[in-house]
Amino acid sequence: NVIGVAYIPVMYNILPPDWNNPDTWLHLPNSRLKDINLKNSLSLSGAYTPAAELPNGKSLNVLTPNSMDESTAEALQRLKKAVGNVAEFVAERLQYSLKELAEVLALEQIDAVALAIYNAESRNQGLIVGDQTGIGKGRVAASFIRYGVIHGHKPMFFTEKPGLFSDIYRDLCDIHCPYYKPFIVNKDGGNIMNDDGDEIYKHNADDMDAAIHNQSIPDKYDFICCTYSQVSSSSDKTKGKLDFLAAMATDNIVILDESHNAGGDIQYNKHGEIITGNTGYYFQNQIINRCKSVMYLSATYAKTPKNMPIYALKTCISDLKQNDTQDISQFFVSIPAQEIISSSMARFGQFIRRERETKGMSVDYFTLDGSEDSAKAGLPNLKDEHWAVYKNITEIYARIRRFQEQYFQPYLITIAKSLAEEGKTKEKPPSVASASLFSSLFHLTNNILLSLKALPVAERAIQHIKEGRAVVIALADTNESVLKNRKTAGKADDDNVSIEVEEGMVINGDYCFTFENIFRNLLYYNVRKGRQVLYRVDVPVESLGEDAVEEYNSIISMFRKTTSGLCFSPIDVIRERIEREGYSVGECTGRSMRLKFENGDYIHSKIVSADKFSAQQGKHVSLCYKKFNNNELDCLIINQSGSTGKSAHATNKNTSLKPEEVKQLYT
Secondary structure, eight states: OTTSGGGSOOTTOOOOTTTTSHHHHHHOOHHHHHHTTOOOTTSEEEEOOOSOOOTTOOOOOOEEEGGGHHHHHHHHHHHHHHHSSHHHHHHHHHTOOHHHHHHHOOHHHHHHHHHHHHIIIIISOOEEEOOOTTSOHHHHHHHHHHHHHHTTOOOEEEESOGGGHHHHHHHHHHTTOTTOOEEEOOSSSOOEEOTTOOEEEOOOHHHHHHHHHHTSOOTTOOEEEEEGGGGSOOSTTTHHHHHHHHHHHTTOEEEEETGGGTTOSOEEOTTSOEEOOHHHHHIIIIIITTSSEEEEEOTTTTSSGGGHHHHHTTSGGGGGOSSTTOOGGGGGSSHHHHHHHHHHHHHTTSEEOOBOOOTTOOOOOOOSSOOHHHHHTTOOOOHHHHHHHHHHHHHHHHHHHHHIIIIIHHHHHHHHHHHHHHTTTSSSOOEEEEOOHHHHHHHHHHHHHHHHHHHHHHHHHHHHHHTTEEEEEEOSOOOGGGEEEGGGGGGSOTTOOOEEEOTTOEEEOBHHHHHHHHHHTTSEEEEEETTEEEEEEEOOGGGGOHHHHHHHHHHHHHHHHOOOSOBSOHHHHHHHHHHHTTOOEEEESOOSEEEEEETTEEEEEEEEEOOOOSTTTHHHHHHHHHHHHTTOOSEEEEOSTTTTTOOOOSSOOOTTSOGGGSOEEEO
């Protein structure tokens, strides 16, 4: 049994007698967990010692989690015993000279590639590469693609977003394989760009039709690029594509990038239990079950238990099952179980994780309330000012809520009763659903909290830039949903409460303008049958009575006479303030339009096209990161859509700069 007691790092302790029962780990008291001597996986031990040895080899000087340092070392020793010199083993399989191998891969990356190749050749199984960001999972994946191509395969590279195809191409270039030609499955958004933003490869519809017909890609292609979304639905329309991918997976090499997403969205049955969705089911039965070996890439591989069957099919996790009907995901519902299983997999050579040392990196939290730490950092005391603004906003909230409760909700109840009466003879009468005031205001409240801090954030960034640092500003939300392009307005959701705008329009950027728009869009309801929307009804305010009309007009008048003093687009406030100081700012966020201000007037603003992050504008994103990494940008503003899979470095790639000109990264 692979995950037997012999493979568990118990050392000085005894596991519970029923350790293989998932419920055991859910109910153990803390004292018992301490007895098992589990170490915190977030704490780091000593330096990772690479198994690969090269005269000119480069080490990344990384660490391993404390709970698996001994397991990893033991696996590497067994690897050396099995293959001999690890560097020579990888060089031979990848057809590199030792000199060239040292140029393209660090010693730690060579170790991961060696484990992947060993698992593929000796076990027909796979490897989970759980390295932290910055260790080089991309080059490891590219090396496995090279291995597959050299040994007669057409490797399959799956990832979360089509924009990441450009990243794996960049990694292939870094390991001297720029001539590998990808077969791109995605019709939209998958065009591959180089670092200069030039389009290198794109989807070919004719070749795609031929591949589906022949169940194989044309000989001119070397590997396949595809996102998980391409297999998320099963229908007559997608059957040909799904059958083609399944045929290509047979005895092939597969790479699952961002593998924690390979199971697709979480789905529930009528009892509230998690069930396998279309994506997860397809990968388990049509891809992983058929392929020769899988390389899983994820720093958070055990993020959700639903993904565990995908890993189990090509790793020793499968040996946890006591019978064919047991759900493997049950073993991953607690952190202690995850730690023990991860350590056991590391010992067996099917999981490897290395991390950067965080020594010297500080994480500071500042409040703008005049506290001692904030004062030392040179931050202003804005407590009273922020309280006054927020009090004004909450009063507006309250008035909108009172109008809805007093006038609109009673009207909806009357409509619902009327529909119920009409539908008495029917099996299921229609129901009434209105826009959610809470969801609109909840989203807006979060953005207001950021808006209150927008200028201090910009001033803080300017301070760090002046001190010679490169600054990254990461935002959870750009609030672009407030704006809706008139050209695409017809595609909007019924619950959309955004402002219809077009490029060149001058608008009021104050939050009161947004409140007015939300208020106006509340007066409608949808008639539904089950989840299906039958039709939408816009309600004239006159239908609510004279008192409602009077209060409605009074609230609209309040919006137009009152100012909150805050701009509803904090990202644009931050960007404008930094640029006004004379510094360069790159933005990778995915929004299509932004506000432009004149002379620091953050209320009266003009709509302009933003730097789009899309299939057509991927060039901008590539250039943004290239310029930032080469110290040609002072500041980078990002969110999740513009940063997934991207790398922003404090290191210097611009050889024209002197060492002292390289900026320190500040996020």
